Amino acid sequence: MQLTAEEEALAAGSVGPAVKWAMDYQLAVGRFFGAQRFVQVRSAHAHCDGEALGEPGVRFLEDLADQGARTRIPLTLDPRSTDFSCALEIGQDESIVDIERRILAAMVRMGAMPTNTCINYQTVDVPHGGEHLAWGDTGTVIYANAVAGSRSNFEGGPAAVAAALTGRVPEYGFHLDECRRGTVLVELAEEPRNASDWGALGCLVGRRFPGYWEVPVIDGGQRNPGPDEVKQLGAALASYGSHAMFHLVGVTPEARTRADAFGGNEPWASMRIDRAALESAYLSFPAGGAAPDIVVFGTPQLSTFELAELAALFEGRTARCPVFATTSAAVLRSAEEYGYAETLRAAGVRLLSGVCFYLMTARDLARRNNLRTIVTNSAKLANIVGGYGYTPVFRTTEACVDAAVNARIVG
Structure with missing residues (x-):
């Protein structure tokens, strides 16, 4: 790869071991994909939930922070594995709460914004056409590329952190016209x-x-x-x-x-x-005559508009099975201010902040709460959650609300 004088200095360790690690990592990725050079990026978005990282991943981030790693560009964070306000109440283990607190502490020490959202493009970091990004969540990357006209590959957790430390990524894939x-x-x-x-x-x-x-x-x-x-x-x-x-x-x-x-x-x-x-x-997600064990809205996290729609559908009604709705802290604050949160909670909907359901130690939740059939309005969640032992039923938002209220899946 062709490096500028600044990039050669970074790779040589001129600003410390953390950035040297980041450059070594990115050079290996760039050479693998045949990149000729680096391109500067405006922001990074890292997926680093506790269930995926485990103890080794947390120690890795803590070591980077101890080495003086500091972000050069804005770094936002994807959803975590737990909502601290209710983790134990809904059946999660104390260990995942501890891991998530350590992840946040390490990332904040490095300069990350503790956003814990997969809808950063709707809230804190709206992308625009032609700019280069180093984003890691699949839903954020495809939105940035296809809707905003920005340019990003799927950057895995370490790659997104490396980009935040160097301010650049290898120029390959969807940074190039021919791949788009x-x-x-x-x-x-x-x-x-x-x-x-x-x-x-x-x-x-x-x-x-x-x-x-x-x-x-x-x-x-x-x-x-x-x-x-x-x-x-x-x-x-x-x-x-x-x-x-x-x-x-x-x-x-x-x-x-x-x-x-x-x-x-x-x-x-x-x-x-x-x-x-x-x-x-x-129809590829048949109900099989089963009653819902849980209904989940979100994945990606819900926007203010989606919470308003849910509040209108649930108003004056009561859920007869557990109902989770996942969103970001910023959106939840808006929903509370506008009265949507009060309506949903009155209907029995649990509003979860900073998480997506499939990241929330979903297999343990199923085992501890005897959950099997999950009804959701998210095609993405329906695709993923089967791998955690659930039987997913994908339906429209209205049908999901009806399933929650009637404790019965229709159609």
Whole structure:
């Protein structure tokens, strides 16, 4: 890789061992992917929850902080594994609480913002077109690339921390024009009607065209979807297909037309989505006649608009099974100020801050609370949580609320 004089000095340890480690790590990544140089990034976003890191990962972060590691650019943090206000009450172990507190302490010492959110793009760090980022959460990266027109690869936890310490990343993948061009065509014969439908679309496309380097081009829609709808689309694509980018014609800055999206290339394959196809995504998660053991809203975390919608649907009703709604601390404060939180809590909804359900030692929660059937409006959560021993049922937001209130899954 071609290094500037400053980069050579950083790699030589001119500002300490932590930055030298970061440069060594990034050089190894860059050489593996054939990068020719580094590119400067504006911000980093790190996934470092306690369940994933465990004791060795926590010690690694503490060692970096002890070595004097300090961020050069803004560094935000993805959701953690526990809501400190209710961890023990909902059946989590004290050990995960301790690990998360140590992670936060180490990261804050390095200069990170303890945001614990996967919707940083809706709250604290709104991306814009053409800028380079070092983001790590799948849903944040695909949103930044496809909706904002920013440029980022999926940066794993150590890679995102390294980028925060050096202010740069190797220039490969979705930092380059050639990797951002469309590869497959998805034609909409019928418009998705709500956020869950957009998640169902992501489920179908991801299953058909899995692979990090695929860039689906979605065309044919007549309505410009809202931010929470494209949020669900991107999260599902990243979950089912490992995609880091898509083009939504007329929305993605680089895809004002279908021709723009493909950049002169031809799609190697295509698929058509109609109402029956969208319904098939829901039907692939059959209820099997079971009553819900828990209903979960979130993944990605809920926005203020989504909490307002939930409050309207739950108003005057009472949940007959456990209901979790996950969001960020910033959004929860807004929901409390606007009265949405009071309405939801009165209905029996537990509002969780700084977490996503599948990160919350989900297997232990299932065992300790006798949870099996989980109903959710998130296509992404439905895809992931089965690996933790749950039977997921993916439905629209309205159907999930009805399932919680009636203790019965309809349809």
